[in-house]
Amino acid sequence: MLELKDVHTYYGNIHALKGISLTVDDGEIVTLIGSNGAGKTTTLRTIQGLIRPRHGTITLNGEDLTKVPAHEITSKGVSQSPEGRLIFPRMTVKENLEMGAFARKDKDGIKRDMERVFTVFPRLKERISQKGGTLSGGEQQMLAMGRALMANPRVLLLDEPSMGLSPILVEQIFKIISELHAQGTTILLVEQNARMALSIASRGYVLQTGEIRLQGPAARLRDDEDVRKTYLGEH
Amino acid sequence: MRIGQRVLLASVGIYLLLFFGPLAGFDLFRVIGEIANKPSTLLQQLLIGLANGSLLALIALGYTLVYGIIELVNFAHGDVYMLGAFMSLTVIGAFNVDKGSSPAIKATAIVVAFLSAVVFTAGVNALIERVAYRRLRNAPRLAVLISAIGMSFIVQNVGLFWGSLRAFFPIMGVNSAAPKAFPDLIGRIDVFKDILHIDVPIAFNTKDLLVIVMASVLMIGLRLFVQYTKLGKAMRATAENRDAAKIMGIDVDRVISFTFLLGGALAGAAGLLVGLYNNTAVFTMGFTAGLRAFTAAVVGGIGNITGAMLGGMLIGILAAFSDQYFSSRWTNAWVFAVLVMVMVFRPTGLLGESVGQKA
Ligand SMILES: Nc1ncnc2c1ncn2[C@@H]1O[C@H](COP(=O)(O)OP(=O)(O)OP(=O)(O)O)[C@@H](O)[C@H]1O
Ligand SMILES: [Mg+2]
Numbered sequence: 118m119l120e121l122k123d124v125h126t127y128y129g130n131i132h133a134l135k136g137i138s139l140t141v142d143d144g145e146i147v148t149l150i151g152s153n154g155a156g157k158t159t160t161l162r163t164i165q166g167l168i169r170p171r172h173g174t175i176t177l178n179g180e181d182l183t184k185v186p187a188h189e190i191t192s193k194g195v196s197q198s199p200e201g202r203l204i205f206p207r208m209t210v211k212e213n214l215e216m217g218a219f220a221r222k223d224k225d226g227i228k229r230d231m232e233r234v235f236t237v238f239p240r241l242k243e244r245i246s247q248k249g250g251t252l253s254g255g256e257q258q259m260l261a262m263g264r265a266l267m268a269n270p271r272v273l274l275l276d277e278p279s280m281g282l283s284p285i286l287v288e289q290i291f292k293i294i295s296e297l298h299a300q301g302t303t304i305l306l307v308e309q310n311a312r313m314a315l316s317i318a319s320r321g322y323v324l325q326t327g328e329i330r331l332q333g334p335a336a337r338l339r340d341d342e343d344v345r346k347t348y349l350g351e352h
Numbered sequence: 353m354r355i356g357q358r359v360l361l362a363s364v365g366i367y368l369l370l371f372f373g374p375l376a377g378f379d380l381f382r383v384i385g386e387i388a389n390k391p392s393t394l395l396q397q398l399l400i401g402l403a404n405g406s407l408l409a410l411i412a413l414g415y416t417l418v419y420g421i422i423e424l425v426n427f428a429h430g431d432v433y434m435l436g437a438f439m440s441l442t443v444i445g446a447f448n449v450d451k452g453s454s455p456a457i458k459a460t461a462i463v464v465a466f467l468s469a470v471v472f473t474a475g476v477n478a479l480i481e482r483v484a485y486r487r488l489r490n491a492p493r494l495a496v497l498i499s500a501i502g503m504s505f506i507v508q509n510v511g512l513f514w515g516s517l518r519a520f521f522p523i524m525g526v527n528s529a530a531p532k533a534f535p536d537l538i539g540r541i542d543v544f545k546d547i548l549h550i551d552v553p554i555a556f557n558t559k560d561l562l563v564i565v566m567a568s569v570l571m572i573g574l575r576l577f578v579q580y581t582k583l584g585k586a587m588r589a590t591a592e593n594r595d596a597a598k599i600m601g602i603d604v605d606r607v608i609s610f611t612f613l614l615g616g617a618l619a620g621a622a623g624l625l626v627g628l629y630n631n632t633a634v635f636t637m638g639f640t641a642g643l644r645a646f647t648a649a650v651v652g653g654i655g656n657i658t659g660a661m662l663g664g665m666l667i668g669i670l671a672a673f674s675d676q677y678f679s680s681r682w683t684n685a686w687v688f689a690v691l692v693m694v695m696v697f698r699p700t701g702l703l704g705e706s707v708g709q710k711a
Binding site for chain 1: 582585586588589592593595596597598599600601602603604705
């Protein structure tokens, strides 16, 4: 359903994505792994319309998104929990979640999704009237994911949801991602924690300096010698 | 800054104040004597300060709204306020009303002037953003700043030109650069003595009342709007993090345009109110008022709406005190001294949050 074909993205003269092609099918979890500066965040920002690709196309269910303004891409069903979380620090948890549903008009659906977010992240309900900036790192990550879910997206993009979290919280976040997947959410997961990412994804892509080096079923990537050495830290 | 440095700076400041203060009218013993002699004057100045301060606050809000959302000091903002006064003057001139006209005609003229000024300045401010700032959104800060200063000069010259159009608008008078007489449509009826029949030693007239009430209504309205409406929340989200706002599906360009509309509208309202209050309008009025209003915004914590209101009131009251007790020639110096003090001891302003928290 989400398809990138030969996408090239630049920052000025820096050629950050050098022809990325990938697909995410309905109901899948696909992971994008790679080391620092490989272009994972750039890929997600390009999909969301925050940066424009210089070449290539991005389509969602056959509809070309390449020239659609960023704010309309959201209403077409793409939302994300971005790198660095980017929650609104001076807005309450409730307001943050409401902002996630900004593009929606179906009041009942929004209410239902708010309940769903609180079921998945009971912690957020306890903090409902607290300012986003006062939350702990783990809570902020939950808020960023909850906020993305409030858009009721067709594809959920997650950029390093385990970043900066304690091992226990990482476990918890990955468990929640599997749950969301089990409930039918389509997910593109960017991770540096390749071991965890490959354990819950069905397929994966390995990104290196703006190019896709390897791709395939998660199980096969886990067994790949290069992946084991470079990304799983095995020798 | 370390505590030791602060104490040192404070001591130097107090030393300088005591030695050079009297030159600028700050003679503590005389001031205390005067206040003890006639305390009602203090109250009187407080009221004058509140009236002027609410006008400053209306203008300061325009600086703060725009700074909050795109981190730009819109130097043209003061001049947009001047256009508001000129538009009001033009409309009131077209109604051909003056002090002696019937209350119904005066009220109609004021309402029409208000609506025209507000719509006009809102449009001008949004247009300025569209032509002078939007293309530079990702350019270095300095480029936008220079563009803003350029717009300020352009708008000021539009005012100068407008003032020369006496063939179309006789109310502009013969000299294009000279202060224009703004008809006195409100009059000075003392609220305590002549309306409430209470005998108090301070004068509070209908003009003060109009200015304070109108400014308060507009400011409370703005506060509620930003806090509770969907568009208001979109403004806050865009101010806090533009990329995140885009991910939420917010049309950031539209929100920024709207912010300029809102700031411009408040400036237009202030332009009319100042005209009615001071009964004069001149093409340079935006520069002087803009400087003070900007100071008010910074003192309150630029980017913070409540801060701009508070800063406006504080600067208004300070200016009134200085006019009365120090020396009106030194009032601007005192205003900027306060700015410097705030910058040294609390760079984020009274209600501002540190920039680091914004990330
Ligand atoms: N705003 C920017 N301006 C210039 N270059 C940038 C910018 N953002 C990213 N880059 C460059 O683009 C390349 C890809 O960066 P990107 O952030 O997409 O990597 P990443 O895979 O997400 O890395 P990380 O794991 O550190 O988050 C890097 O070489 C980076 O230096
Ligand atoms: Mg990244």
